[in-house]
Amino acid sequence: MSELHRIDLMRRLVARLSDEAVVAGIGNTNFDLFAAGHRPQNFYMLGSMGLAFPIALGVALAQPKRRVIGIEGDGSLLMNLGCLATIGMIAPANLTLLVMDNASYQITGVQPTATARSSDLVEIARGAGIRRSDWARDEDGFERLLAAALAETGPALIAARIDRSAAVAEPERDPPQIRDRFMRAIGSK
Amino acid sequence: MPSASTDAWHDVVLATLKNNDVRLTTYVPDKVLIPLIDGVHADPFFTAFTATREEEAIGICAGAWMGGMRGVVMMQTSGFGNVPNALASLAVAYQIPVILLVSERGAFGEFNIGQVWSSRVVAPVCDALGIVHHTLERLDTLEFVLDRSIKQAVATQAPVAFVLSPLLTGGKVFGA
Numbered sequence: 001m002s003e004l005h006r007i008d009l010m011r012r013l014v015a016r017l018s019d020e021a022v023v024a025g026i027g028n029t030n031f032d033l034f035a036a037g038h039r040p041q042n043f044y045m046l047g048s049m050g051l052a053f054p055i056a057l058g059v060a061l062a063q064p065k066r067r068v069i070g071i072e073g074d075g076s077l078l079m080n081l082g083c084l085a086t087i088g089m090i091a092p093a094n095l096t097l098l099v100m101d102n103a104s105y106q107i108t109g110v111q112p113t114a115t116a117r118s119s120d121l122v123e124i125a126r127g128a129g130i131r132r133s134d135w136a137r138d139e140d141g142f143e144r145l146l147a148a149a150l151a152e153t154g155p156a157l158i159a160a161r162i163d164r165s166a167a168v169a170e171p172e173r174d175p176p177q178i179r180d181r182f183m184r185a186i187g188s189k
Numbered sequence: 190m191p192s193a194s195t196d197a198w199h200d201v202v203l204a205t206l207k208n209n210d211v212r213l214t215t216y217v218p219d220k221v222l223i224p225l226i227d228g229v230h231a232d233p234f235f236t237a238f239t240a241t242r243e244e245e246a247i248g249i250c251a252g253a254w255m256g257g258m259r260g261v262v263m264m265q266t267s268g269f270g271n272v273p274n275a276l277a278s279l280a281v282a283y284q285i286p287v288i289l290l291v292s293e294r295g296a297f298g299e300f301n302i303g304q305v306w307s308s309r310v311v312a313p314v315c316d317a318l319g320i321v322h323h324t325l326e327r328l329d330t331l332e333f334v335l336d337r338s339i340k341q342a343v344a345t346q347a348p349v350a351f352v353l354s355p356l357l358t359g360g361k362v363f364g365a
Contacts, residue, residue: 058258179283179285
C-alpha cells in the first residue's frame with residue numbers, strides 16, 4: 001500500500017462535494033481540508049481531540065437528508081475508538097467517514113502511533129460494526145471508494161495511508177464564526 | 190413558579206425535555222437514570238442511544254445542535270470527570286448549548302469509595318469554565334429550574350449542567 005499525498009486526497013474529496021457537511025478533526029486534518037478549498041459547510045475543530053466522528057454523527061442524525069462526512073486522523077481516532085462502535089450500532093445512512101492515517105502524531109513531532117506498528121483502523125472499524133470499511137490503496141481506489149460511499153446508503157469508512165507533507169494553510173481560529181457559518185450553510189440557522 | 194406537582198421527578202424531566210424540543214438523548218448508563226433511559230426509549234419523540242464515553246456523547250449532541258436538533262447528555266458524576274476538555278474546547282469555545290443531566294453519586298450514603306472524589310469535580314469544573322449548573326433537589330421547583338435553564342442555554346448559546354441529587358431521586362443505596 002503506497003503513501004498517498006495528503007492534500008491531493010483532500011482536493012479529490014472537495015472536488016466531489018456540493019452541499020455535504022464536512023467535519024474535520026484537529027490539526028493537519030482540518031488544515032488540509034481548508035487548504036483544499038474552503039466551503040462554509042466545513043466545520044473545523046480546534047480541540048476536543050477524537051470527536052470529529054461523533055460531531056459528524058450528530059449532524060447526520062439532525063439532518064438525515066444531507067450527506068455528512070467526518071474526517072479524522074489516526075491519532076485522534078485511536079483516542080476515541082469507541083465512537084466506531086456507536087456509529088456501527090446506529091448505522092446512519094448518510095454518514096461517510098474518512099481516516100487520514102500517517103501513522104504518527106505529526107503535529108507534535110511525528111511520534112509514531114500504534115498504526116505504525118500494529119493497529120489496522122479498517123479492521124478495527126469492521127470489528128466495531130462498520131462493515132463497509134476499506135483501505136484506499138492508491139488514488140484510483142480512493143476515487144472509487146469515495147464515489148461509492150457518497151452515492152450509496154451508509155455508513156462507510158475509507159482509510160488512506162498518507163504522507164507527512166507539511167500543511168500549507170490553516171483556517172482562522174475563531175470558533176463562534178466557524179460554528180455560525182457552518183450552521184447557516186447547512187440551513188439550521 | 191414552584192408548583193405542587195404530583196408527577197414523579199423523571200416524568201417532570203421527560204416532559205420538560207419534550208416541551209423544549211430536546212429530541213436527542215445519548216448517555217452512558219446509571220442506575221438512578223433508569224426511569225429516564227426507559228422513558229426516552231419508550232417514546233418515539235426521542236432519538237435515544239448509548240455512547241461509549243461521555244465526551245463522545247457531548248460531541249454527538251454538539252453536532253446535532255449545529256444540525257438543528259437539540260440534545261441532552263445523561264451520565265453519572267464519575268463520567269463527568271471524562272468531559273472537561275470536550276466542554277472547554279467544543280461546547281464553550283464554539284458556544285454550543287449542550288445540556289447535561291448528571292446523576293449524583295458520592296453523597297448521602299455513598300457506599301463505593303471510588304465514587305466519592307469523582308463526584309466532587311462537577312461544580313468546580315463548571316465554575317472554572319463558566320458553565321451554569323444547578324443541583325436539582327426539589328420536585329416542586331424541578332420543572333421551573335429545568336425549563337428556564339434550558340431556555341436560557343439555548344438563548345445564550347451556552348452549555349448547562351443539571352446535577353440530579355439523591356434528595357430528588359432517592360439515589361442509589363447499598364445493596365440496591
